[in-house]
Amino acid sequence: MKFPFVTAAAVFAFAAGATAVPLAGLVEKSVSSTSDNNCSRECMTTIVDQILASMLLHNPEILPLAQTYYATENSHPAALGMMTLWRTVTSAGSPSLLAIDTTSGSAYFALDISEGSDTKQSVLWARIKVVNKEITELELYVNRSRGDHGFSFSAAELPENYERWMSPPSDRQNATREVLESLSAATFNPNSTLSVTVADDCQFTEEGWSVIDPGPDGDGSTTPLGCSWPDSRPADTNARLNLVIDEQNGIVVTGAIIPGKVYPYGKISAFIPNDMTEAQEQQDEWLAKKKASSDMSLLAPTAATGETLQVLQYYNGKLQGQQVMLYLSGPDMKSAWSA
Template sequence: MKGLFTTAVSVLGLALSSSALPTATNTTTCGTGTETETTCGRECMTRIVNVILKSMVAGNWESLPLAKVYTATENLHPAAISMMTLWRTVTKAGTPSLLAIDTTAGSAYFSLAITEGNENAQAVLNARIKVVNKEITELELFINRSRGDHGFSLSPEDLADNYKPWISPPTNRTKASREILEALSAATFDTSTGFNVTVADSCQFLEEGWAVVDPGPDEDGSYEPLTCSFPSSRPTDSNARLNLVIDEELGIVVTGAVVPGKVYPYGELSAFIPDQMVEAQAAQEEWLEGKLVEGTIPLVEPLASTGEVLEVLQYYDGKLQAEAINVYLSGPGMSSVWVH
């Protein structure tokens, strides 16, 4: 949707090398230090991401350095990678528009536009991986092909340009410590932590590649891009997955959560509004009642739904500099297979 879930949850570059993965017997010097037989630095993680994307285009999942036992999901569904759709449909995948790497935890998050079938069939791929001993132990994939997948704005075409500020932050910035970034992760879906977030005036707010505007369901609102926010009324999740990726170099934090809500008609479109956004849901109910009396446009029936969220934040100079909300919708009362 254009703005409502954004408000809800808020109210809530790196070039890829085409070289092969280092062998287990080599010691390789990486950008962040010396890579040993078992550790995987920024260059190693970048190469693994590259291998994943190349394998999708080639339809060759067997080229992946998988651990003997791994966990994988595609749009919330647990499955063996050999059974996943992306290795059958992707025809083009370049370098990630955003790549955040956590060398301490051995994890990474990446986002890019991909092509399935003909050149006009673009979608947004968001993914998270975890690597142990240079092998993939976790692979979490979300492919958003339309706004119906997530109830948000969607723009594969603008995704790369909108992520450029993320991957090229000011060289003279003051980087946040890992401790601060972990506190930010803990506070993302928990209003009780006491961690106060100052939002930069220029903070960029994205939904699935789109710099969000909210003209309203009658398209009589503002077309100016929305800015970030971190209000006390943001949605909470006591089982939020903290510190999924903490990139200390770029100041990027990725946190996972499950947010119950409802899909409402939004003009002739639809929008996901979290249940904790009580006032926003009430306003949409009132709008719906008026439109039903008018009877001028077809309207989707409001239905309960669940949003699985990967919230991506960038923080430096003591302020929130950028925010991206990536969501995939499922049925009501659902949880995440990643929460044990």
């Protein structure tokens, strides 16, 4: 069974191998060496590296924070000094994916991190906004297992899977900012008439993993799923558009709040948006059969809300990459960033 835009094993969807962040120099390197208010790609990259370095040092006070800043960790507002990440991160490389929007002063990044062990086992993904070379917004998420989001997950495979995002072909035809903004506007609008051509080798990932749907009974596909642009897809009329538009690499980041249910899926579970009515009905039927034919312990379908940043890559007139990054909260939740 395959869900449109979502998989039964997962419901939604980064690129350069992680290397150690050099702490020396990063915490002292100035990002305000020019007289104007613009922050270049180099400036934005430095600030992202500073954020990761400050986590490793367990010291957010070294960051160029604005006098007043907004910040959330896994949807919870908090001062950086009260966040878990600044207490637990023990290893972090350079971002596997880094999208930079110098027009709006925003960036999105994702990487695998360690928390208290040498094994990379968590996925960190984040959005920041910079004004006058100071951080005004930090939207941070850390997923530590499939239970945080209800779909495919692999911190170990994230760096390799996201390499191609940061190394698009040098002879590519870049889309205009207007085209990329149109793509953002259509991402969570199933009524959009925007026609999107999907490249044959478009890469579809969820939380670091190329998605393989084994089916709830283990007899499904063994081949990674590709990207899709179906008419039936999760909708959010209040979706946060154009969060990051990286014109150089053709990357678009769009935010949405998606209500749904966490369903049993074999011995594990999967998040299925309420807009995917057919997928939920199929899982209801599977659950009814399992209840009648086995004594397997199964999670009861439970309402939940997925806060997601979907990341798309588009060039040469085609969709080249699709990632869904999502964090689950309770039912009827809203985002602090949508206010």
